[in-house]
Amino acid sequence: MTDRAAVIEQTPNQGAPLIAAKSRIQWISYLFCLPAITLMFIILLVPIFVAAVLSFSDYSLGNQSLNWIGSKNYEVIFGRSSYQKMLWATTAYVLIVVPVSIGLGLGAALLINSLKRFSDFYKAIYFLPVMAALLAMALVWDLALHPTVGYVNQNLRLGCGTMVETILSFGWLPFVDGAQSWYSTSCADEFPLWIGDRDYALATICFIGIWQAFGFNMVLYLAGLTGVPRELYHAAAIDGVKNGWDRFRLVTWPMLGPTTVFVVTITAIRSFQVFDTVEALTQGGPAKSTYVMMYAIFEKAIRENLVGFGSAVTIVFLGFVLIITFTQRYIVEKRVHY
């Protein structure tokens, strides 16, 4: 465009036509952008806008009309106990899965990075859960966690009365009564139902979430580690850094800052979106203990056809994700790029 403008400017004796030509070219440039802008509006912005509008109504799919009910949907979300449970389950899931999967991912990446051999082997192993379809894997977990025939409880039961129980009951530690420990009481009584028990269901779902997410974080950290300049480690050695912890604190961790911000954002957003394990294993139960937002949207808007209410949950969900993204973009990013 600038080239053509330059050509036109060189043409002599064209005062007014020149300006006209320039503005025409500007219009043409917008015309070229139009398909992209249109698509962006139709596919990205309009649906969000529609959802936002519908969230103030009681609309159901197929209805000819809708009633405006103001902020009633939002009042239900933040007021009624089952939806408070939803917010709590989602928040708890994110707060557990994000730090643990990032810690494990970083740890695995550091270990693999220090290996001279077999590192590809470990990378492949840890990355397997990421590649596998989570829905299919959820079925495997369903079998494994079955209270009676699942191999988790079967194996736990095998340990009862053996050295495994002695070790896992922690009776060998001072001031610990082994008989009161989780393992011993479970042996005497019964092992948990895992996904069927309201006290264990969310933790189990979190465990599967971590199992699935940390391989991905590991790969991101491995990529981040390749970008740490070797000379900084040498400078650290010369400066008197003797142990791995100081080296990590002085060089590795600060240099991984941008990676960490990215990993935290991605993992947090993905954790907010947890759905397939919940749908396959618990359907939000028992007693709404695993009733996460994505599942609530699915249940309300799709199963029960309460599109208006589902839209309201979606908007709340979108709010959470936007908060994370903006925090990353405007607060944290500034502090990790040097």
Next chain:
Amino acid sequence: MANVTIRDIEKSFGSVNVLNGVSIDIEDGEFIVLVGPSGCGKSTLLRIIAGLEQQNGGNISIEDELVDNLHASHRDIAMVFQSYALYPHLTVASNIRVPLLMRRLSFLQRLPLLGRFMPGHKEIMDGIKRDVDEVTKTLGIGALMDRKPGQLSGGQRQRVAVGRAMVRHPRAFLMDEPLSNLDAELRVHMRAEIAELHRRLETTFIYVTHDQAEAMTMADRVAVMMDGDLLQVDTPSNVYKNPTDIRVAEFIGSPKINILAGQVDGSGKITVGDRVLSGLYSATKGTEIRVGVRPEALTLADIKAEGLPCRIVHHENLGSEAYFHAELNIGGRVISRMDSTALDTFTTGHEATVVIDPKNALLFDKEGQRLTSKIEVAA
């Protein structure tokens, strides 16, 4: 302050030999420059001295104490890297502080948050602050203390790197091409500054560079390395005037030394082409030799003069002096360095005669070893 002894250091990466038994005795307080073309092993040698690389053979001792099995952090030497290797997330003050934090604080005192409640923490930190302030004052970077390395210019980063090295008064300074990332003007300036720093600190400096001008201007002694071998260790003026190896003669000096093929006849007289070099004799008789002549020992004269006839193919005027590139009639090209007034007489395209000053001609045998059996007779 310490003497550093390097004994028969060997190093190979896989099947490639990088160092083939290098030995140097570096005296206490000496400024020694390891110089050589890239890939000659000088940086590897420096890293072995630092303890960042393990040698395959030989040993290093500092203050007459073997350090081969000491980790880099225990050798008490400082290093300035080519890329400066400053911690980008730390301010200038924190960067300079790091070596002191690592050495003076215990592991518990270094812990984040908790560390400051450990006994003695405050006194040590006050001492560190004093030392850091002193160093930044010496280097004139006091105003930059709160900036991050990313906000500094190349020269400033360089100074911070030097500050981080000198803050803990190490036994020796190692510098790995510290000036090569600076622009030409700043490089000349920093050259003088580092030499001055050495005079003030009176500490052993081991400095690696591929730039022979840096080597010549800064060093007490220059160690010329090539292909993993140490060719010569001597004062800059001796390395220039009395190179023991033709490779040293060729590497040191700009423009490069002129090498001419010559013969020694039965009586010891030396001929280049068909001309006898008057007044110059060699004890090794009846052999082919190579005659090295520095550009300033090679002058152009009128075409009728006694010497090697040539044609000037190019000249470069540097203001105070001029370089003349001449094609010899017997084949080969030489460079002559003369006062720029010579430009009045000689310019590109002229025929002329090359006259060699026999007093300053260097003789080498066919293998490139210096022939010391040069006998001068008054011409």
